[in-house]
C-alpha cells in the first residue's frame with residue numbers, strides 16, 4: 126500500500142488484535158504503551174494508521190505535543206513485557222526500564238522504537254478527532270467502554286516508513 130509493504134501491514138494488524146503492539150512517543154525520555162486497537166487505510170492519498178488513545182494516558186499528552194509516534198510489533202513472545210507495560214503509566218516512571226525494553230532512536234521522527242521487537246512503523250499525525258459521548262450511536266459502547274467518560278482521541282497518522290530491525 127503506497128510504499129508500505131503489504132506483508133508488514135498484515136503482520137501489524139494480526140499482532141494488534143492477537144497480542145497487542147507497543148506504541149512509543151516522546152523523547153525525554155521516550156514512553157511506551159500497549160495498544161490492541163487501530164486501523165490502517167488510505168486517507169488524503171497517504172498510507173495512514175489510526176490510533177485510539179484515551180485522554181488520561183501519558184502517551185496522549187506526548188503524541189499531542191509532538192504529533193509523532195512509533196509502532197513496534199513483537200516477533201517473539203513478549204507477553205510479559207506487554208503485560209507489565211499495559212498496567213502502569215509512564216507519567217512518573219521509566220517504562221522502558223520497568224518493562225525491560227530497549228529504545229533505539231527512530232530514523233525519521235524524534236522518538237524511539239522498541240528494538241527488542243523486530244518490525245517497526247514510524248508515524249506522523251496529520252489529523253485528530255476527539256470522541257464525544259453524544260455521537261456514540263451504539264448505546265452499548267458507552268456502557269461498556271466509557272462509563273468514566275475517558276474517551277479516546279483518534280490520531281490519524283501518516284506511516285512514513287516501515288522496516289525490520
Ligand SMILES: Cc1cc2nc3c(=O)[nH]c(=O)nc-3n(C[C@H](O)[C@H](O)[C@H](O)COP(=O)(O)O)c2cc1C
Nearest residue numbers: 158159160161162178179182183184211213214215
Ligand atoms: C487489552 C488492552 C488494550 C489496550 N489498548 C489501549 C488503547 O487502544 N488505547 C489506550 O489509550 N490504552 C490502551 N490500553 C491501556 C494502556 O496500554 C495502558 O493504560 C498504558 O499503561 C498507558 O500508558 P501511559 O499512561 O504511560 O501512556 C490497553 C490496555 C489493555 C489491557
